[in-house]
Amino acid sequence: MARPDLPQIADARMLADWLTGPRSRALRRAGIGLANSVLEVGCGHCVVTEELLRRARGLVVCLDRQAEPMRAAPEQALAVCGDAHGLPFTDAVFDLVFFQNVLLWVDDIERVIGEACRTLRAGGALVALEPDYGGMMEHPDLGLRELWLGALQRTGADPLAGRKLAGACERAGLQVWLELAHLPQKANHRVVRLLDDLPLQPDERGRAYNAAAALREREDSWQQFVHVPYFLLVATKSDAD
Numbered sequence: 110m111a112r113p114d115l116p117q118i119a120d121a122r123m124l125a126d127w128l129t130g131p132r133s134r135a136l137r138r139a140g141i142g143l144a145n146s147v148l149e150v151g152c153g154h155c156v157v158t159e160e161l162l163r164r165a166r167g168l169v170v171c172l173d174r175q176a177e178p179m180r181a182a183p184e185q186a187l188a189v190c191g192d193a194h195g196l197p198f199t200d201a202v203f204d205l206v207f208f209q210n211v212l213l214w215v216d217d218i219e220r221v222i223g224e225a226c227r228t229l230r231a232g233g234a235l236v237a238l239e240p241d242y243g244g245m246m247e248h249p250d251l252g253l254r255e256l257w258l259g260a261l262q263r264t265g266a267d268p269l270a271g272r273k274l275a276g277a278c279e280r281a282g283l284q285v286w287l288e289l290a291h292l293p294q295k296a297n298h299r300v301v302r303l304l305d306d307l308p309l310q311p312d313e314r315g316r317a318y319n320a321a322a323a324l325r326e327r328e329d330s331w332q333q334f335v336h337v338p339y340f341l342l343v344a345t346k347s348d349a350d
């Protein structure tokens with residue numbers, strides 16, 4: 110059975126494409142062009158690893174706790190199977206540590222950010238793009254927000270991870286820059302596919318099906334609005350550390 114924290118590769122690409130602009134802005138702000146070593150945590154199918162390789166000056170390491178999806182890792186990247194709660198790297202080895210759609214899935218966000226911070230060099234930066242389903246907007250209401258909040262909580266994920274990021278980074282001693290990335294899009298029934306691998310009750314499955322049908326009816330139109338805000342964060346480790 111598919112794992113709830115790993116969408117199908119086509120859906121992971123859809124999400125990554127949608128986040129291209131904010132990701133690019135955050136990576137530029139974090140100085141990726143000067144980075145000699147980049148760590149991508151929770152890389153999944155490696156849908157952004159190529160981009161990191163293209164933009165960084167040196168080594169890109171991609172890490173995930175699941176080995177299987179990393180078979181898609183580009184040859185030039187170093188793929189490592191491991192857990193973000195205990196990164197298998199010594200201190201101060203990366204110029205940039207990158208997360209996208211990962212921190213909502215971890216058991217202990219403070220520990221994971223602490224680990225990322227430990228492996229960052231002084232002057233290095235943590236970059237994260239994470240959603241916050243509590244801020245989800247719909248019009249007319251399809252009930253998707255409740256479906257997502259309930260299903261994510263049942264899997265042990267944190268649907269409100271986005272709003273907790275900045276505070277966790279500040280507690281880890283990082284200097285935080287934060288933006289809310291709002292990228293409204295016309296109705297697209299494919300967003301509902303992301304619910305497929307989550308544990309829905311039979312009646313919730315029915316609601317998801319109906320929501321997808323409603324979206325399909327108004328495909329590529331502003332008549333139906335579904336939007337999830339993303340927190341975009343760049344947190345820098347002080348040079349003085």
Ligand SMILES: C[S@@+](CC[C@H](N)C(=O)[O-])C[C@H]1O[C@@H](n2cnc3c(N)ncnc32)[C@H](O)[C@@H]1O
Pocket residue numbers: 114115116121122125150151152153154155156157172173174175178191192193194208209210211214215216
């Ligand atoms: C939603 S996918 C995102 C993948 C990729 N970052 C992207 O944007 O397409 C979440 C990924 O985080 C990984 N993950 C979740 N918790 C992890 C942990 N504690 N350590 C390492 N990887 C983790 C999952 O295995 C999964 O591949």
